[in-house]
Amino acid sequence: MATADQGGEVRAAAVERFNELMWGLATTQCLHVAATLGVADALAEGPRPVAEVAVRVGADRDALERILRALVAMGVFSQPEPGVVGLTDVGQLLVDGRSGTMRHNAIFFGTLTYRTWEDALEAARTGRPAFPERFGDPFFDYLGKHPEEAETFNRAMQGGSAARLPPLLAWGWRDVRAVVDVGGGNGAVVGALLAAHPHLRGVVFDLPNVVESARREIAAAGLADRCDTVAGSFFDEVPEGGDVYILAQILHDWHDDDAVRILVRVREAMREDAVLLVHELIVPEDDAPHPAKLIDLQMLILLGGRERTRTQWAELLRRGGFELAGVIEGRRANVIEARPAAKRGDSP
Numbered sequence: 001m002a003t004a005d006q007g008g009e010v011r012a013a014a015v016e017r018f019n020e021l022m023w024g025l026a027t028t029q030c031l032h033v034a035a036t037l038g039v040a041d042a043l044a045e046g047p048r049p050v051a052e053v054a055v056r057v058g059a060d061r062d063a064l065e066r067i068l069r070a071l072v073a074m075g076v077f078s079q080p081e082p083g084v085v086g087l088t089d090v091g092q093l094l095v096d097g098r099s100g101t102m103r104h105n106a107i108f109f110g111t112l113t114y115r116t117w118e119d120a121l122e123a124a125r126t127g128r129p130a131f132p133e134r135f136g137d138p139f140f141d142y143l144g145k146h147p148e149e150a151e152t153f154n155r156a157m158q159g160g161s162a163a164r165l166p167p168l169l170a171w172g173w174r175d176v177r178a179v180v181d182v183g184g185g186n187g188a189v190v191g192a193l194l195a196a197h198p199h200l201r202g203v204v205f206d207l208p209n210v211v212e213s214a215r216r217e218i219a220a221a222g223l224a225d226r227c228d229t230v231a232g233s234f235f236d237e238v239p240e241g242g243d244v245y246i247l248a249q250i251l252h253d254w255h256d257d258d259a260v261r262i263l264v265r266v267r268e269a270m271r272e273d274a275v276l277l278v279h280e281l282i283v284p285e286d287d288a289p290h291p292a293k294l295i296d297l298q299m300l301i302l303l304g305g306r307e308r309t310r311t312q313w314a315e316l317l318r319r320g321g322f323e324l325a326g327v328i329e330g331r332r333a334n335v336i337e338a339r340p341a342a343k344r345g346d347s348p
């Protein structure tokens, strides 16, 4: 049995933990402030006095000093000597323009995401996404009308893709000629695949406003001669002719019935011997912490989508006309390999 003192220590530790959890909002906003001001960019060449950084980024010196003190304590910046700040490995991720930069993720989380999470309670009560109620349109329709925020979102996706890619790049691409990335965003996934596998040709398929920016990114990467961009909606039709189809971070955006509609459209475009690679998280069925358990809530609150367990993936694929053929595990996303099933999927 615990003594009174032990009970006090347990309670104090619980209060510490509770506060740590409750202050999550400050973490999000400190990262957002640093990202928007460009603090990490000002430190990209090496540590500098905070006073100098404040002038460079146009911030109040005292306020910035206090925000950076908190971010140093969180391990995002370092303090090599009093009054001087530098970048840790985590802080390096905030530098703009580098491959895998997370700067735009921090801005997206501190703005659209943050404001939508204010209505998490409403989503919990109704089971519906909070975004359309707050912003007047479903998420992707809203982005279609707000190019600046769309650019931030697309860059955030591009930043996140670097950490997700290893299992996809390592898949067996040797005998593949053409890959179609359905909902391919800025083209980061196809760009990385084409760079790693010079025999591949690619297609990035996405909404009209998004393929415009994919076209620019692909051209800038010098891959335009091996990659086409096609505009359209995956609820209508998907380009034919791929040996491999990719759905990377797509199906988790949608509830099951819409996800099945997308799968059926992809299945219709595919030859019998083509392969579908779903590049997504799998929610573990244990009680341990896992990124999928919070990303799942982001999907609920912004989009009405969900992360799925392996059982749920197998059932969703079956409804879409596929068989789950295997999984290659990765830290931030798995490759869920699916083959067309003999029986067609649900007709949506």
Ligand SMILES: C[S@@+](CC[C@H](N)C(=O)[O-])C[C@H]1O[C@@H](n2cnc3c(N)ncnc32)[C@H](O)[C@@H]1O
Pocket: 140, 157, 158, 161, 182, 183, 184, 185, 186, 188, 189, 205, 206, 207, 210, 232, 233, 234, 235, 247, 248, 249, 250, 253
């Ligand atoms: C979460 S992002 C994933 C982007 C990319 N696949 C990646 O892994 O980074 C979802 C993508 O789906 C696209 N999208 C949304 N609705 C679509 C539709 N109806 N047809 C085609 N693409 C759509 C969005 O524009 C966005 O690029």
